[in-house]
Amino acid sequence: MYDKSISEQSQALASGELSSVELTQSYLDRIKQLDGNYNSFITVTDELALEQAKAADERRAAGNAEALTGIPLAHKDLFCTEGVKTTCASKMLNNFIAPYESTVTRKFKEAGTVMLGKTNMDEFAMGSSNENSYYGPVKNPWDLAAIPGGSSGGSAAAVAAQLAAGATGTDTGGSIRQPASHCGITGLKPTYGRVSRYGMVAYASSLDQAGPMTRTAEDAAMMLNTMAGFDHRDSTCMDREVPDYTAHLNDSLEGKTIGLPKEYFSAGLDANVEQRIRDAVAVYEKLGAKVQEVSLPNLQLSIPSYYVIAPAEASTNLSRFDGARFGHRCDNPKDLMDMYKRSRSEGFGDEVKRRILVGTYALSAGYYDAYYNKAQQIRRMIRDDFMNAFDQCDIIMGPNAPTPAFNIGEKSDDPIAMYLSDIYTLSVNLAGLPGMSVPAGIVDGRPVGLQMIGRHFDESTLLNAAHRFQQETDFHKATPFTA
């Protein structure tokens, strides 16, 4: 059953055809057997998983099961999980046993899901390739020479390789959608404020958002039902009603308008990727949707705006790692300053240090207006571009990335080339919109995803569109093992 969707597993658990202990054991066996190839997990919590599975089976026998009770999931190693190592893929937190539980993982616990382990990622979620991990790069299950995408690369690879039924990810500038796209799975970044950030190790607080990574849109809807909702512990979490995200999956798309931003189909987009996206849009036309060209004139500015705002917020957030209260401390510090500097310099990897330096510079005296303030003004222009586009359409569609997954090592020495590859995803975080990636075919053996962007708090329409697409196509059913 490890190769089935969450919804199919949920039905099998409900009918008694399958127990959570059996299902969990099958994933743990696969992780043991296969994850040496992918490196998608940092920590496997096998004993805990079997305990939770047993408890889930007992809960089901007692008649208290929910839809996700007994489903084995993997969590990005950025969610604090009480009593379990939470590293953020950093040497800084290599010894950190979280003393409290994040809201997202607490909700999954309360729903009776099973935690298989914690997944690999780019250190502190900074990266687009999962090469920036203290625990080594993750490999793409479709092609071991390729990156899985990042920063939620471990979660994407684990779901693609059927080492977990679903996984959590976080997305600050594309970190759910781009790895989902590169690994041929479904990923959803909700509206900023839809899901609590409490207990997520913060990267860029005004952009970070957690979401589901799954095989199907229906599974993403089921996971989002558990994740979404107000939390007084996150001061930017929005107090809005949570709809049942599975309720409108089958709605007709007749009369919906799809906007294709012309800036998403310009120079730099691989011709084969473009063809997969155009083919996917044609499926929507067949389903009754209309297509309209729209414009996001400031799209190019999302790169400079993001690469000021995110590092600025990161430099502030990561100032908490001081070697005093938790995390790595250097040996034999001679004084307080030496402790700070050596602990941080030893604990952080190169990309993290780079972003801290850029952010510190952008926020330093005399430069604030030219950088952070300017970036926030441009952020508003980018958000307003989307608002104008949504006057003419219901969903925006385009690619997630200019090319399929590139090779491991190809861009690791060139941060600028890496940053430029984020062009199609960053603006969605700057605007706070929900975005999604669904599998749309294969180019040269590597998956390509269709990106869908919705209005604020309109995850239901994205999930509806993604589900209808998956009823018409088989791209989401392809796996690295059948290709």
Place this chain on the structure above:
Amino acid sequence: MAIDASEIQKVAHLARLSIDDNQVDATASTINNILELVDQMQSINTDNVEPMAHPLDAVQRLREDKVTEENNREQLQSCAPAVEDGLFLVPKVIE
């Protein structure tokens, strides 16, 4: 706005990071490439555009001023590098 080797050391100090002497030039060069990339913004007219901190222009919620957190000192200090009598130990600060 290019940044030179002495300036990069100053920024590193503000960020409480140390850069090895043989890495200073390479670091300055990478940071300059990034600054050059973000400097695209400078040519854009943003007069009368309000900076946006939150995509829905939401403001921070206020709450009643009362203690809601429990005291979990022991648990929270369980992951500290060094503690004694409930205090975090750091190198001597006062002579």
